[in-house]
Amino acid sequence: MIRALSQPLASGPGSNALDLVCASASIKTGALLDQSLPDHARERLEGLAATLPDLFGTLDPTCLDRIAERLGGEPGDTTFREILLLSDKSLHVIQPLAGRPGVALVAECPATSSIGLVLSAIRACVVDMEGG
Amino acid sequence: MSVERESSRVLPSIPVGPGLIASVLRLLAFVDELPPGATGMLKFGEEGLILLESRKICWAVARSMRLRLTDILRNQSTPPLPREAVEEIYRRCKIDGKPIGEALVMSGLVTEAGLRVALFKHNGEAIAHLAGGGLSPDAFVSHSRTGYDPKFSFSPCEVLAMLGSLDDPARALAAQIELGNALVPDSFGAAFVRSDITAGALVIAVDRACDLPVCDLVEVCNWTAGLFDVAHTFDREAALARATWGGHLALVTWRAKDVAYVGVCASRAAAARLVSRLESTAKSSGVIAAAARYGGPA
Numbered sequence: 001m002i003r004a005l006s007q008p009l010a011s012g013p014g015s016n017a018l019d020l021v022c023a024s025a026s027i028k029t030g031a032l033l034d035q036s037l038p039d040h041a042r043e044r045l046e047g048l049a050a051t052l053p054d055l056f057g058t059l060d061p062t063c064l065d066r067i068a069e070r071l072g073g074e075p076g077d078t079t080f081r082e083i084l085l086l087s088d089k090s091l092h093v094i095q096p097l098a099g100r101p102g103v104a105l106v107a108e109c110p111a112t113s114s115i116g117l118v119l120s121a122i123r124a125c126v127v128d129m130e131g132g
Numbered sequence: 133m134s135v136e137r138e139s140s141r142v143l144p145s146i147p148v149g150p151g152l153i154a155s156v157l158r159l160l161a162f163v164d165e166l167p168p169g170a171t172g173m174l175k176f177g178e179e180g181l182i183l184l185e186s187r188k189i190c191w192a193v194a195r196s197m198r199l200r201l202t203d204i205l206r207n208q209s210t211p212p213l214p215r216e217a218v219e220e221i222y223r224r225c226k227i228d229g230k231p232i233g234e235a236l237v238m239s240g241l242v243t244e245a246g247l248r249v250a251l252f253k254h255n256g257e258a259i260a261h262l263a264g265g266g267l268s269p270d271a272f273v274s275h276s277r278t279g280y281d282p283k284f285s286f287s288p289c290e291v292l293a294m295l296g297s298l299d300d301p302a303r304a305l306a307a308q309i310e311l312g313n314a315l316v317p318d319s320f321g322a323a324f325v326r327s328d329i330t331a332g333a334l335v336i337a338v339d340r341a342c343d344l345p346v347c348d349l350v351e352v353c354n355w356t357a358g359l360f361d362v363a364h365t366f367d368r369e370a371a372l373a374r375a376t377w378g379g380h381l382a383l384v385t386w387r388a389k390d391v392a393y394v395g396v397c398a399s400r401a402a403a404a405r406l407v408s409r410l411e412s413t414a415k416s417s418g419v420i421a422a423a424a425r426y427g428g429p430a
Contacts, residue, residue, distance in 0.1 A: 047366025054362045059355040063348045068378050070344055071398045077378045085359075086411075087369035115407070 022107035099130035318402035
């Protein structure tokens with residue numbers, strides 16, 4: 001099993017059992033921000049991180065506002081809180097960090113993992129990244 | 133005994149052309165911009181009108197269109213409904229001031245489903261003609277008279293999808309079935325493709341609950357198409373995605389061959405159920421990989 005978490009995240013509960021790699025990345029540039037990230041983790045996350053500028057800020061926020069309004073939700077919160085991408089091999093997760101504007105957690109694990117367990121582990125990672 | 137054909141057939145009089153969808157989007161945006169309960173008549177001078185009830189399209193007519201509702205109703209049955217019987221009902225409705233469609237249903241000549249299909253085609257054709265002529269409404273005359281049966285009214289998204297479906301009716305029908313099988317309570321959705329006939333996403337099917345402003349529906353479709361484009365740069369088999377925003381709202385998007393789908397979920401639970409249903413459908417079909425079921429990159 002690859003031990004691929006960057007140093008600050010290695011303590012995320014269940015992370016290793018899930019073969020989960022995660023790191024922080026710039027939403028504006030798509031660059032990974034963790035200098036100490038092992039090469040194999042960097043390889044698994046670089047592509048995902050590079051998509052961030054294309055995924056955030058490309059959907060008109062007023063569009064999400066109007067959709068929220070039609071669904072009876074509260075308008076005003078127009079940032080994606082979490083994006084999951086699934087393929088037959090991998091589960092990819094992007095989660096902007098509320099406590100670090102412009103930065104998102106990017107994570108990847110095998111598709112056989114339970115989404116619920118992965119998201120729980122990622123929440124623990126987010127707490128670490130935000131210095132909680 | 134006559135048999136109704138309720139599949140969506142191409143209406144030969146719809147002026148399909150490269151600019152049609154863009155023109156239709158522009159026209160339907162006028163409907164979307166009306167207040168939520170807007171009931172009344174959107175006038176296009178002497179060229180036509182659209183009747184609305186609670187911002188749903190009940191009736192549309194354009195001077196340039198060739199087929200009348202009665203022609204569509206007659207011709208969607210095999211053999212065609214007898215002209216004399218239809219015209220007799222039409223005459224009585226004209227005298228009594230009653231809608232002909234409902235009278236035809238009452239007479240037993242047409243089923244409710246058949247009437248809905250015919251009205252859908254008629255209104256779609258009228259809107260295509262108004263849009264194709266580059267017309268804009270010159271007035272909205274509101275009125276308090278209601279009474280159109282909601283079963284026979286259509287959201288702008290439905291009209292957009294109907295016109296988009298003309299590009300490939302069989303593909304659109306399959307997409308409609310996929311949507312019906314996939315969507316869960318508290319969600320609605322749309323299917324779209326990329327096509328030469330429009331610059332962005334071509335919406336080809338929606339479920340009846342889909343009542344977003346058409347420009348927002350297309351915007352969301354374009355964004356999800358882009359999501360898969362960028363995802364395929366690092367994972368060629370990414371085929372299912374979920375994006376959450378606000379307190380509890382989510383978009384779920386997936387692909388099947390050359391068609392992409394987006395489900396708009398009003399709760400996190402609905403989004404979780406939709407993702408779970410799509411995953412389990414993929415697995416129960418004997419294919420472990422969702423990407424194999426959904427066809428991978430288009």
